[in-house]
Amino acid sequence: MVKDVVCTFCGNACDDIEFEEEYGVNLCPLGEAKFSKKDRIKAPMIDGKEVTYEEAIEKAAEILKEAKRPLLYGWSSTVNEAIRLGVIIAEKIGGIYDQCSSVCHAPTTLAMIEQGIVGGTLGQAKNRADIVVFWGCNPVEAHPRHPTRYSVMAKGFLTKGRLDRKVIVVDVRKTPTAYLATDFYVVKPNSDFAIFTALRSAINGNENAIPDEVGGLKRDEIINLAEKLEKAKYGVIFFGLGITHTRGHERNVEAVIKLVQDLNRKTRYILQPMRGHFNVVGSGEVPAWEVGFEYAIDFSRKYARFSPGEFTAVEALIRGDCDAAMIVASDPVAHFPKKAVDRLKEIPVIQIDPHPNLTTKVANVVIPTAIVGIEAEGTIYRMDGIPLRVKKIRDSKYMSDIEVMEKLLEKI
Ligand code: SF4
Incomplete structure (x- = not known):
């Protein structure tokens, strides 16, 4: 029995979940769906071909380094430690950091x-x-x-x-x-x-x-x-x-x-x-304590600039400003307007996610990761800003978001 597990689905971040084997007590139907066995991305891929983690991360670093203005988007379903590394990468490569709030709160x-x-x-x-x-x-x-x-x-x-x-x-x-x-x-x-x-x-x-x-x-x-x-x-x-x-x-x-x-x-x-994803607050708080802004942050001039409507993912993609994208723990192809998705189809896309989704279909490099709160631990912010530690309750063969970000930063 594992007690006091935090559910990593919605912004409630209920921290009273108990697990016995695969069975979770206190989960609502949404939480049950999250913790049930779902389709996984089986292995790292480059252009649909299975490769090693090393090769996929090498290729991702190469794409990000070569791009003039890469977009780093998503982040609301991962932990603060990974988000922090994402902000540092965006700063190093002169990219745009944006997160799911830009289309909700x-x-x-x-x-x-x-x-x-x-x-x-x-x-x-x-x-x-x-x-x-x-x-x-x-x-x-x-x-x-x-x-x-x-x-x-x-x-x-x-x-x-x-x-x-x-x-x-x-x-x-x-x-x-x-x-x-x-x-x-x-x-x-x-x-x-x-x-x-x-x-x-x-x-x-x-x-x-x-x-x-x-x-x-x-x-x-x-x-x-x-x-x-x-x-x-x-x-x-x-x-x-x-x-x-x-x-x-x-x-x-x-x-x-x-x-x-x-x-x-x-x-x-x-x-x-009422914030949606379990760490959508963290995807704003972490860049705020790193560089002063929550979303729509551009580093192309080597310092952070904040301009919603200009550096928000949808608008930057529609204008054709971004020449590469890294999508972390999110599915913009399912949620963005068609013109923004059309741009994603034209540029190299790196996806980092445990599960296949519509974004997987347009991604050139796919890096599967451990599921946060089940196979990987870390810190998140509940919808009211209270920090909570999410647990690892079972082992997996996948690297965590934090490990992938660390390796990516090292290569960059
Ligand atoms: S989905 Fe939301 S409300 Fe349901 S158990 Fe998980 S955190 Fe709680």
Whole structure:
């Protein structure tokens, strides 16, 4: 029996998993799928032919050294130690470092640069929150154990469980999370900025500024929702891509940050983005403590420059700026727009990943690695920034991401 294993699937990073042989206790269906036996990349490959690790890493180093502006992308499903080496490699070869946030919570990062954030931990939500708001996110499907471990039903020190908590869900449709709500509000798509602003007017005593209807909510409903929010002894607002990837993007996040700042003049509130992959926070934190920025970082002038929309992977590929790419623990071919994928087909691509995916089909050099949290250990950041050590629970024949990065850096 191996105890206190961290699940390396979603940003919850549940750290109470137990393993007996192959059987994991406490995993949700998403975690079970992660830990079940799946297709693996069998061996290192160059142009579809099996080679040794040494040959594949040599070839990868050669591609990266020869490229004028290589893109190093992915990182959210590996450990901080490997990410750190990736940032150093990007700096040495004058490439671009970008990570999965550039297509999900990047607007949150931009808003935090502008406004800061009234942050906290999932532990604070569990132990204190008597009002939990889910805005534009659906944890029941995306972070299945979030409601029981940290929010809706969690038994905390001060808030003892479901009966002590009000759960408010705001979304454009009735998601499975809405069925857990004490109060559910359906809003019009792309209206979050206007609703946050109206709520701020109500909280700051400017009810007269609120029109009869905002984003599908009547004026009275807005005032009523503001009153409910104010009644919290300790509130937490969780938000997701329903805010970051609708009209307004980072301005929506800025507006909800300001709303939480206003609420903190009357009571206690924290704000928490619902981050997706288990170490997507690390893929931003590590470059931030190495070179000062979280994503969209260009080293072509031998120092770090940050410019979202210019050095983000999709835009850099579509413009044809990158002449090689190294994809680590990610599958951009499955998720990027067609024009960006077309560019990936034209340039040499190195893939470092335990599993075959659509990116494998366009990769010239494929380097299989051990699965983080199962076959390889390291450090990750949970969605709230808490660092956790993930364990190696079984041996494998594969090199870890850290070992591959170390060898690659050595060759470069
Ligand atoms: S909620 Fe996320 S971290 Fe927890 S067991 Fe499920 S997939 Fe794993």
